[in-house]
Amino acid sequence: MSVTELGPIEITAAVLREAGAPLRLERATLGAPRPDEVRVRIVATGVCHTDMVVRDQLFPTPMPIVLGHEGAGVVEAVGASVTTIEPGDHVVMTYMSCGLCLPCETGHPAHCSHMHPLNFGGSRLDGSTSTCGCEDNTPIHDHFFGQSSFSTYVVANERNVVKVPKSAPLELLGPLGCGIQTGAGSVLKAMKVEAGASFVAFGAGAVGLAAVMAAKVAGATTIIAVDVTPSRLALALELGATHVINSREEDPVQRVREITSGGANYSLECSGRAQVLRQAIDAITTLGTCGIVGATKMGTEAAFNINDVMIPGKRIMGIVQGDVVANAFIPTLVNLYLQGRFPFDKLCRFYSFDQVNEAMADSESGVTIKPILRMPVSADQA
Incomplete structure (x- = not known):
């Protein structure tokens, strides 16, 4: 017609x-x-x-x-x-x-x-x-x-x-x-988390949990989810997280460093909170990468220790939609889902x-x- x-x-x-x-x-x-x-x-x-x-x-x-x-x-x-x-x-x-x-x-x-x-x-x-x-x-x-x-x-x-x-x-x-693509794409396409790496998602909503599943697909061997809701942390474990942290009960930066023996290779800030972004930056190790996907109010600013970023060579990466080409990436996610892997x-x-x-x-x-x-x-x- x-x-x-x-x-x-x-x-x-x-x-x-x-x-x-x-x-x-x-x-x-x-x-x-x-x-x-x-x-x-x-x-x-x-x-x-x-x-x-x-x-x-x-x-x-x-x-x-x-x-x-x-x-x-x-x-x-x-x-x-x-x-x-x-x-x-x-x-x-x-x-x-x-x-x-x-x-x-x-x-x-x-x-x-x-x-x-x-x-x-x-x-x-x-x-x-x-x-x-x-x-x-x-x-x-x-x-x-x-x-x-x-x-x-x-x-x-x-x-x-x-x-x-x-x-x-x-x-x-x-x-x-959008949401699922953002989390998964940030891990698989933007940051390119590799097999054997350590990864932490700050926020276990749809984006963070998609990132957890993608980190498992990528072969990351230490996958950490940080949130304040116990049910979401339990689901993160079901979906592939190896560790979870309730940030109301313990210091997430200190705990990530303990789990990873110094800091994670990759972190993803999914909450849209400036103070959590600081945690996501502080939680990565030398030459680590922190991705930012959490939507904040226009004009929101964040602070971090410049030397603690410069000297260890940390990278802070802004990411939109996982930096994916959707026509290629969405069919990949569909196939992973149909295979039971996502x-x-x-x-x-x-x-x-x-x-x-x-x-x-x-x-x-x-x-x-x-x-x-x-x-x-x-x-x-x-």
Whole structure:
């Protein structure tokens, strides 16, 4: 079916209209895809910490806006210039990049020069949107991470849509597009943790636990998870951690140094807390690497001992989306999952779409590590 024949459609989207306010399910109109875009019927979408960061405007975006950036669904229509995706394909959506800047051209699209406007600007790069309110026909900001998947249907770009096998459980796969990819990619692609290395994740949420699983895949022989929630630490042991540290009960830096006889080869700061970043830096050994993935309020600064970084040759690395090329990396994670080597499903709990605010609250309170919203199924899709 052609894009022209399909035309605009009516959708249901969870809309943020005020900073910190609950999201509201609203009827809206979604325009047809442009030549380089696709329209996707969302099956399920993950809820990520970044959704809450933007809801509270710690990362400012224009409003009203449709959030959601871990969507998985079925392609319904493709633009005239799309060549890699066809109607009927099962896809996971990920971050958006321009494809033309130096980072993109050199294999680092997650560090695209246009990362902020493409993913947090609330529109395409030219300022246009696809979504309008049904009642007043006023534009609603969308294209959050190139998708805005807190919606029953989305328009995304061919660049940020990744085809996945139909044999994989589609409703489970959305988190691979951001949170899970970030943790696993940081270990396997950005820091390149090697077999026999020691690794510590500061924070055992979705990103940290994905990193723990990836460190096991990489062959790290000492894998440490640091958190304050006993249930998450227990799960970390189940997923591959060799040691866990409750930082409310003991000094994590001192304990990491004891476990590793001087410091870890690699650490990953996943909490978004400046004081924890200092711990992650202090916990690594000579020539060790500390990766930073935890999202913080804009303008947040951190302190560390310069000589304790310079003299032992420590490296501090900022990482976005695991520094992965998603079209290659997400299928790898799917294959690892299907082989039983990357059981990220143990982090997940499903919610209905109308429970979006409950899912966010459960994520923030720690009740659920990775909430996934299931979209309603109409009679012709059942």
